[in-house]
Amino acid sequence: MTTKHSPVSQLKAQADRIAATLKAAERGDKIDARFAQKIAEARTKESFKVGVVMDDKVITIDMPWATIRGTTEAGLAEWILDQMREARNVAN
Numbered sequence: 001m002t003t004k005h006s007p008v009s010q011l012k013a014q015a016d017r018i019a020a021t022l023k024a025a026e027r028g029d030k031i032d033a034r035f036a037q038k039i040a041e042a043r044t045k046e047s048f049k050v051g052v053v054m055d056d057k058v059i060t061i062d063m064p065w066a067t068i069r070g071t072t073e074a075g076l077a078e079w080i081l082d083q084m085r086e087a088r089n090v091a092n
Contacts, residue, residue, distance in 0.1 A: 001053070004054070004084060018080050022063075046065065047065065059084060
């Protein structure tokens, strides 16, 4: 398990796996059997909701399929990583 204070490489690897699964699900590719049924059900809705379980918190991601479709896998992974690290985007 990870926390927001885990090494960035470990968090990034987890975020990359989540993003890859989201993009695969959006494309309709075959995915891990543990998630296949729930994702198939979610594809009938406008958005996808997933929980990221960490030692110190649970992050709930609710994202429209259109956003998943229109965002690169790297972009999704970066956004998920920011959520995991509780990063604040500050405009200068």
